Amino acid sequence: MLTHPVGSASCHPRAPESPFLVIYPERVRANFHALHAAMPAARIRFAVKASPVPELIRALDEEGAEFDVASIGEIELCLALGVEPDTLCYGNPIKKAADIARAYALGVRRFAFDTEDDLLRIVEHAPGSEVECRFLASAPESRTPFGTKFGCTPGEAFRLLVRARDLGLIVGGPYFHVGSQQLDPNAWRIGIEQAGRITEALADKDIHIRSVNIGGGLPIAYADPAPGVAEIAAVIDAAVTEFLPETAELVVEPGRALVGSAGIIHAEVVGVRIAPDARRWVYLDIGRYNGMAETENEYIAYRFVTDRDGDPVDEAVVAGPTCDGDDVLYQRTRVLLPTTLRAGDRIQILDTGAYTASYSSVSFNGFPPLTVHVSGAERE
Template sequence: MLDTSLRVPDIPTRLRAFLDQRTPVTPCLVIDLDAVRANYRAIRSALPEAAVFYAVKANPAPEVVRALVAEGSSFDVASTGEIDLCLEQGATPESLSYGNPIKKAADIAYAYRLGVRRFTFDSDGDLENLAEHAPGARVSCRFLVDAPQSGTPFGKKFGCAPDMAIRLLARAADLGLAADGACFHVGSQHTDPAAWVSGIAEAGRIARALAECGVPTRSLNLGGGFPTGYADPAPPLDVHAAAIRAAVATHFETAPELLIEPGRAVVATAGLIRTEVVLVSRKSDSDEHRWVYLDIGRYSGLAETENEYIAYRLRTAHPDAPDGPVIIAGPTCDGDDVLYQHTPYRLPTALRAGDHVDILDAGAYTASYSSVSFNGFPPLPTLFVG
């Protein structure tokens, strides 16, 4: 069972000081840029042999991208908008990898014109567009992996069968592209290091098959998915790195150039969302559960609570008070805007409208998921420390 006790977590010192001094209007996301830098350096330290391409979609704030440019990061981009953002913040075109295998021909041409030379694909159609609009570019083919333990699984939207990836990469070479190699993604928030092991084993098989066809490859893109501890702890990066390192040694005769695309692992713990209680109510006089409505919901930054995939740690203004079971919901006039009704959360019985509830480790996939103006609620603003 998840440990959703709200009396345990505390707010990081710098974020607490910022909130105490600024008392910002809620809801808002506060990002500690020093924590972003520290997380990036921890990833580099855990797996120094891998080039880090920050997944911009996790948190595309210009301030975050600019801080990572200064750290020497490369960037995994999913659209022309993210390409423009990175370049505007000082990234070089050579540091960008267009990792989205679903893209328009015009977007490929735009990226290539700006100097982007690294792309991911998983289909004949996208490959043909790359050959036409990005001649000579470095391309990786994304294949499907079975990773059921992912916190927020991708399903089968991205990637192709491994045998198809062999055919596509051989065809890429025939079309004049630089067939870099295979890539895969175990799914976001994956806590099992074995997921990377099985993916690396399949990538090694793909590389060997291509070599036999006279198509040497040089890279292996491991994607993202590196987890963050939320209500439940997650294995540390060192554990995942050790599993990756051992699998590469086992399944590749010559170690390939490694790429990783962390997003959550870079920004999640750097952020906190401060919210306010709008209403506390019960559905009947005998109902054990109270409904706690916050001024933020699934449409204003908490999209990852869909299916209750991500169980955030919470902190209230009454950390030591008696508590009881609750259902937590957002403020909109939408019946699906319920955050937690199956995950067993308990909140202080003293909680009242106007009290703050802080959502910890909320730096990833929150502001970037916030809707423009659903029900008239504005997008989630982001404030910065450091």
């Protein structure tokens, strides 16, 4: 495996210290092509937060992606890599006036919002920009749900987009996100129908939207199966034909679907013991705080590969290395691991390209953040 750490051009002479994440940019390109083939008319906007790795941003920029950025840090990262500011959308509805002003000064002209306060801040600090208003779609819960943290009611989205036009902004259009790792294709149909109603009401006010942003949420298969991109795209296509005007462009904003399958975490078993409750605990050198944040509530069930695969297996509780009682990856999810597993054994955690390294804490309990290595090879 030829890898080099992110931010460094030098090749790594030997396996890096465990744990580490290997990212395969060629897989990201393949995922981009597959999504583009399934939704040829859609603008694809990569949610940088899923994996802010320079090599991936460069690769996706070359492929023609746009970028959803959540902070000044992500904006500066993209710009430093040569991404044009007009391909960026500051999509986080939670931002300070100073952040909007800084983004505008850096050339960003597209923003998402979901409150009147944020709209007024955009009017003041990013005049003339294009805006997308995020509403809370009545979609079923996803595996890692946002709850009601983001999005106004559809009625409020209509009112705020009229106000945006009246205050001199360019109306992009309605925007929704059905929640990350959304397993029900019908969720997008529900959101698109609601976006269509907002669009119709806007047309009555002589406001003709440019786009409908159908967010991220496209799932990948982890230990559990997930509907494929073609199946979801067919549902989206039918809903777009039924509910949206032909002139509206479709924007899709994936994170996980582009980068999730493009990463493998390499970790190590630190210890195995039978706890007083008679359950077998397997402790890894990676846990909730250095990359496995999405095991919170056991939302995402990752797949493990060990050097002892093929030996008899039994159930295990899988835990991280810190002294924190919450640093347990799985205790309700049924995880089967070889009974022969021992301290020092290597373990791979598959499809860990999304929301792992970027979630890793700076140094909780003194454990360093997850390092990332970029591979020039194809992922098997």
